[in-house]
Amino acid sequence: MKRPPSVVTTLSLAIVASLVACSSTDESNGTPGSAGTPHNGSAGASATGGKSSGGAPGTAGAAAGGAPSAGGAAAGAPTAGGATAGAATGGSATGSGGAGGTAAGGTAAGGAATGGSGSGGKAGAAGSTGAAGGGSDTGSLSAGCGKMPTIPSSMYNNGNPISITAANRQRRYILSVPANYDNTKPYRLVIAWHQLDGNDKQMYQQNYYWLKDIAEAASSTIFVAPNGEKNGTPCTGTGNGESGCGWPDSSGSNVALGDAVVAQVAENFCIDKKKIFANGWSYGGSMSYRTACSRPLGGTGDWGVRAVAIYNGAAQLSAGGCTPSKPVAFYASHGTNDNVLSYDGGLSMAQTYAKLNGCTWMTPTRATGNHVCTNVSGCTTGYPVEFCSFVGPHTPDPPKEGGQRWQPQEVWKLFSQF
DSSP, rough: OOTTTTTTOOOOOOHHHHHOOOHHHHOOOOOOOOOOOOOTTTOOOOOOTOOOOSSSOOOOOOHHHSOOOOOTOOOOSSHHHHHHHHHGGGGGGGGSSSOOOGGGGGOOSOOOOOOOOOTOOOOOOOOOSSSSTTOOOOOTTTTTTTTSSOOGGGSSSOOOOEEEEEETTTEEEEEOOOOOTTTTEEEEEEEEEEEEEOOOOHHHHHHHHHHHHHHHTTTTTEEEEEOOOETTTTTOOOOOTTTTOOOOOSHHHHHHHHHHHHHHHHHSSOOOEEEEEEEEEHHHHHHHHHHHSSSTTSSSSSSOOOOEEESOOGGGTOTTTTTOOOOOOEEEEETTTOOSSSSSHHHHHHHHHHTTTBBBOOOOOOSSSEEEEEEOTTTOOTOOEHHHHHHHSSSOOOOOBBBBBBBBHHHOOOHTTO
């Protein structure tokens, strides 16, 4: 698979050679199957995650990767959601008795209800979610909440690309929405960045790295698959994958594509803006890393990712000039026999985010049999770092164990806790 030499100036010659060596068999992964339960590795770290306690480190458990604590700490300190829904819309603005506090999660009792007047006013209604889990509040709901989408229903849930303008170029993406979508309910949004020689249609056919197979049961998640570029121009292929299509992003054109896609989906559908995620394999994993770097939740952009999942990726492929500086919940996996992108490179990305997330880094256990997932210890509550090692090649679909896929389950465990 050739990469145009002009598009990624920071890419080392060794990685270029490795990517050229990547086979079409690795890049195409067939049709999605049902995701099974993850296998418990023999030396994993987190007791609560089902791994044995013999690996390094053995104390991570829920502290690093478990459920967010009450009060929404998993999403960072509650944004002024409670206050926005409370005092800012009523309460003390129109009377003297409105409670303007932000109770647990930033979503509980607001101030005086809108329209409350006189010396007391009414107590505001409870927020949109309960205290635990870092749930949404009125400050995190997208403009599409309570509205009928203007994107025609014929343009989603069927693999048809949607045209969109980003960085003054015509791009496209594919969209999947739960069949029983309710515009009064906030949904997660998951972005799937495809690999080199892939495209948006392949992500749709693979159910967005098989996460949709799991998410459909909860009917809680909207999925998008942006389409890449090659030789400085947007990819236009209509088949299952496209030669040379990837994510060179030294200029930020593909971050701009992510901006445009998230903005359009959030304008048309009800999205919890605290629950946006990205995942990807190989070049797509690198683009997920770039997304975490350029668009972390709480950063300077209009949106940000709460967590990312990277499958056999490398930091420098899409990094441009971005250096990670803000915490993002982080999952990475890598095959010990990957001869395209190095195993140590996968570890390095996890180590970078372990530092940002306040974790105590120890090199995760390297698999020699079944896969081993290590939850790094000591991470800031709500910002876990997990690294899964497996014996296998450059692939987003590691060898099945017990006849079942384990990786989608592991990633969904991370995403769904928020």
